[in-house]
Amino acid sequence: xxxxxxxxxxxxxxxxxxxxxxxxxxxxxxxxxxxxxxxxxxxxxxxxxxxxxxxxxxxxxxxxxxxxxxxxxxxxxxxxxxxxxxxxxxxxxxxxxxxxxxxxxxxxxxxxxxxxxxxxxxxxxxxxxxxxxxxxxxxxxxxxxxxxxxxxxxxxxxxxxxxxxxxxxxxxxxxxxxxxxxxxxxxxxxxxxxxxxxxxxxxxxxxxxxxxxxxxxxxxxxxxxxxxxxxxxxxxxxxxxxxxxxxxxx
Numbered sequence: 646x647x648x649x650x651x652x653x654x655x656x657x658x659x660x661x662x663x664x665x666x667x668x669x670x671x672x673x674x675x676x677x678x679x680x681x682x683x684x685x686x687x688x689x690x691x692x693x694x695x696x697x698x699x700x701x702x703x704x705x706x707x708x709x710x711x712x713x714x715x716x717x718x719x720x721x722x723x724x725x726x727x728x729x730x731x732x733x734x735x736x737x738x739x740x741x742x743x744x745x746x747x748x749x750x751x752x753x754x755x756x757x758x759x760x761x762x763x764x765x766x767x768x769x770x771x772x773x774x775x776x777x778x779x780x781x782x783x784x785x786x787x788x789x790x791x792x793x794x795x796x797x798x799x800x801x802x803x804x805x806x807x808x809x810x811x812x813x814x815x816x817x818x819x820x821x822x823x824x825x826x827x828x829x830x831x832x833x834x835x836x837x838x839x840x841x842x843x844x845x846x847x848x849x850x851x852x853x854x855x856x857x858x859x860x861x862x863x864x865x866x867x868x869x870x871x872x873x874x875x876x877x878x879x880x881x882x883x884x885x886x887x888x889x890x891x892x893x894x895x
Contacts, residue, residue, distance in 0.1 A: 652805050652819030654730040656858050657692060660685045668863045670854075671885060672719035676869040679771040681719055688723065694793040695727035700800060702789065703746055703763045707732030707801050708808075712744035712760060714753040717844040717868050720767055720786070722854050724748055725810070729819055732803040737812040738845045754780050765789075813847045826855035832889070836862040839882060840891035841870035852891035 651659075660669065665686035672681045683691070699705040711733050715721040728735040741747040741760035748765045749757035757764055766783035768776045775787040809819035817825060829851045832838070838857050842849035857864045865885045867873070873881070882890070 651823060652729045652803060652809065653726050653822055653855060653858060654692075654696075654803070654819075655805075656823050657685070657689055657726055660858065660861065661689045664861070665689075669858070670719050670722055671863065671865045672868070673865070673870070673881070674718075674771075674868045675872040677771060681772070683719060688726075690795055691720075691723045691790075692726045692730060693795055693797040694790045695723050696730040696797040696799075697793040698786075698790050699727055699731045699733060700797075701793075702784075703765070705731055705733050705746060705763075707799075707803060708734070709745040710734045710736055710739070710743070710811075712739040712741045712747040712757070713737050714741070714747065714749040714757055715767060715844070716750060716769075717840075717842070717849060717853055717866055718750075718769055719866065720769065720773065721844055722866070725850070725854060726858075729809055729822075730797055730803070731799055732801065732807065732809075732819075734808050735810050737810070737850070739811060748786070749783070751776075751780075754783065758782060810850075812845065812850060815847055822855050823859035826851035827859050830856040830891075832856045832860050832862065834860045834862065836860065836889045837865065837885065837887050838862060838889050838891060839865040839867065839885065839887040841867040842891050842894055846894065848891070848894065 669685045669688045670683045713735050741757050746763040747757045747760035750769050764783045765786050766780050767786045776785050779785040805820035806818050810817045840853040
């Protein structure tokens with residue numbers, strides 16, 4: 646892989662050109678029984694809509710900082726690559742008070758209110774469902790994004806050497822993300838990776854999104870996997886044709 650000067654958005658564009666129908670993110674939530682599979686094309690469509698929403702509706706610009714208060718989830722993966730598309734710094738678990746805008750799940754809304762900029766909330770319901778009633782002071786992502794455009798072009802070219810991601814006390818430029826993820830995971834090409842790691846760690850992001858994206862692979866992303874017994878996990882690996890499992894968190 647040659648990821649020099651290539652951001653996660655660039656890597657997604659390459660995947661879309663080469664094999665749009667292959668699975669990219671398969672998500673399980675073992676608390677709800679949810680399973681969602683997104684091909685490269687479907688994932689890219691969600692990213693385009695979210696990036697258009699960021700740029701046009703939220704007026705986000707390159708260099709803005711977005712506090713991302715979401716768990717390991719397919720919609721979190723979408724937001725991470727959408728931020729890369731616009732040039733916004735995704736600060737995973739970052740302080741809302743220090744951010745230009747915040748994206749929150751249903752469990753972090755109170756903390757997210759510390760952000761003085763735009764606030765977006767995700768219900769994280771099965772199939773990307775809306776909140777029954779939008780939380781006060783927040784836009785409901787599921788209500789706002791479907792009507793956005795299916796193609797995205799940034800108003801300002803994204804600098805691959807500008808900060809793009811902050812996580813776990815580390816900061817990466819857009820060009821560093823894919824390379825650093827592959828170096829950490831030591832991932833051969835076209836692996837089907839199962840990860841139950843949280844997204845608030847660099848390891849979780851590397852195994853759970855960036856390394857598979859950079860190497861032509863895919864990820865089976867498992868939330869609440871502690872509810873799955875050994876037999877259930879073995880059956881999932883077999884059914885999903887998993888070729889590599891992310892190591893457990895230290």
